[in-house]
Amino acid sequence: MSQIAGQAPPAAAPRKRRRLGVSVVLCLAVLIPIVISAVFGSAIAPHDPALQDPTLGALAPNGTYWLGTDDLGRDIFSRLIAGAYTAVAGPLLVALGTTLTGTVIGLLAAYRGGWFDTVAMRGVDLMYALPAMLVLIIAVGVLGGGYYVAVVLLIFLTVPTNIRLVRSAALSQKEMAYVESARVMGLSPARIIGVHILPNVSPTVVTNFLLDFVGALVGLSGLSFLGLGVPAGTADWGLMLAENRAIMDLNPMAIVAPAALITLTATAATVLADAAYKRISQAGAQRD
């Protein structure tokens, strides 16, 4: 549609602020309370999430315990709030770690090419061949587990995807005349990569970040469910899911609520990633 695209906007039109879409608002409505819970944790919980009262047993939701209690008498709602910490902190670390290393290696591989590209990409191929979840379970099992061991391993296992995505986005930018002009001008490679290519692959980078978060959330919850992540007794959504299976018929909310939270958080972050990609790519050279 060159006829329409070719028409330039009127001369002095001020840049319009686009409104946030309904889906974005909904996602933020889910994510913001979760982040607040992660920051303040038990401080904002109605009860002490670790306080046991075996005399209560597993109660169904009621006026005091909004989502009921588990078989040790701990308040489910408070434990969900406290559990937001492991649901946000670990995935956030994984997302930061992978996006950072993935973006740097991906950009360098695309721009430099040659042996660096070959080594990076064959390394990526090798990593792709590894069954990630299996490696994770075995490694965490052998190393004695622990939440942060799992975080480090997840970073290592997710990086290849990021490298590949950033590299291909950067490769298509590298061919553009503006990059060649920058080379002809004698700008340093660091400047060309950082100032010219990076802003134009930012849609990919931002999306990677959010999707890595989602992947890590599901991965870490899965490990906790298997008993390989956080230590027993910690308030963690995945672990709650595993521990409360036995009281399913006494207090169904004890497993429905953490499962729903994992799903909601993951979905919200995914939808947000999609919206972020669309929004950022409208301003730059990378379009789909």
Added chain:
Amino acid sequence: MTDLSTAPVSTATDLCVENLSIGLGSRPLVRDVSFTIKPGETICLVGESGSGKSLTARAIAGLLPAGLSATGSVRLDGRELIGRPERELRGLRGRRVSLLMQDPFTMLNPMLTAGATIAESLPRSLSRTAKRAEVLRRLAEVGITDPAAADRYPFQLSGGMCQRVAMAAALAKDPDLLIADEPTTALDASVQSEVLSLLMRLRDARGMSLLLITHDLRVAFSTCDRVLVMYAGSVVEEAPAAALAATPAHPYSAGLLTAMPSVHARRAKLVGIPGRVPSAADVAGRCVFEARCRHAVEECRTAAPPLVRIGEGHASACARYEDIRAVLNVAPPVENDTGVAAATTHEKAVAVVTGLGKDYRTRGLRKSATSTALHEVSLSIGAGESVGLVGESGSGKSTLARCLLGLTKPTRGTIAIDGVVQCVFQDPYTSLNPSHTIGFALREALTKRVPGSDPVDVRELLELVGLPSAYAERRPVALSGGERQRVAIARALAVNPALLICDEPVAALDVSVQAQVLELLRRVNRELGTSLLFITHDLAVVRQVTDRLVVLYKGRFVEEGPTGQVLDKPTHEYTQMLLNSVLFEGTESNA
């Protein structure tokens, strides 16, 4: 309602378009276009990008993009097409009206052989052998006589061959009307004239009507009976081709003719049309061209002038035609360029290329092959000189430029450069970083300014290329193609280069904008003394800007000399062939 696909088919088709308007919701894109095509006639819709010419063609074929709607009337042999259900139109397309598109490479399905592409549109009842024979006959009709070509895939064919195959496929159902949308724009000049004359031959042999869409007046003049000039969604002039070339009756058509570079003479000053094409929605209720017209008066702003008949088949939508007719077809002054390069001696060379060669190695699964893009070429560019490098695609002209710019390492030979080299690339849409403002790009370039040059700032740079200083705050997305090329030139000049390499800098621009950018480059060369290496496939463009011309053919220089001399009296047969493919320009030059 009769079913069109089974209705009796007359051999001659009469297409009648009346008050055709196209809109996106309430936003008009094309307004009140009317014309008729008689059997065997060729009509040309000419216009720059944004004029609505392609939309008009698509509306006639019933292929408007989703969301756009057409009103008015398009009648084929008296039957209304607007508002027909898609099912009925489908029976009509190909059989009665066929469409040929611009890009030969994306138009053909890359997974189908040339033969399969054509066979797809042939009657299903044919047996396999009969179909094969028919395919070969159809290929021969478009000038492909090698039967092996039927089994080749698009990527194995050249652009011209692809366009021929596409043409055979478009004609497979023997349509009465062929709509060709920029059919030769993506092709080399020599192939372009071949494909156009093939199209003319087929039209005459089949007696079909032709609706040709083009931005190039030369294409229109050499093929059409009648030309409709479109601007901002409206027809501003309708005229027999010869009359339009000789006596344009609308300021816009006259402006286009003036802006068109000539291969026969160098214009003393290249004059474009200032401003940019408005959207059809913004010029409702007034003359569409008023904002860019130097003859505009109050009455042009208050009402849209209708298309008024002024002669035999000649109509103009200019309200002031009677007042200004005398000044509309004044031939622009030319300057003598046949002796320029010989007269000026350039003592100091800014670039000396000796025995330069470049091989490309392609590694296949089993064997690797070497192809030579550039054989030993030697070239010297003097200080302040403007050298043209002409060649078709694959001639190695871009390889030479990339070697000079240091973007590619040559395989053989040496390059000695005195000073800094900068470049302006072809595609205005990728040559500026969309993430940064114009000011950012220029400031960045200024940090690389050659030490010892006079200091300049962003405002002066923008002024130098004729842009207001407020543009520093804008991002490339808010600029038109011509404006972006100006910024690219400003960015190159910020470094104060000794040599500016321009690789097809105006190939992607509309004619009216092209003239302005060419004039700017000419001023850069003449007033700033920057040497130019101007790379292009367009002989008319190269004549306007360069003193000396080098013709590159298959990686070798085949002819070299003062531009005017080479173009007026070519000695090498390849140069002669190139010049013979130059289309009729309308006005025979007196140079």
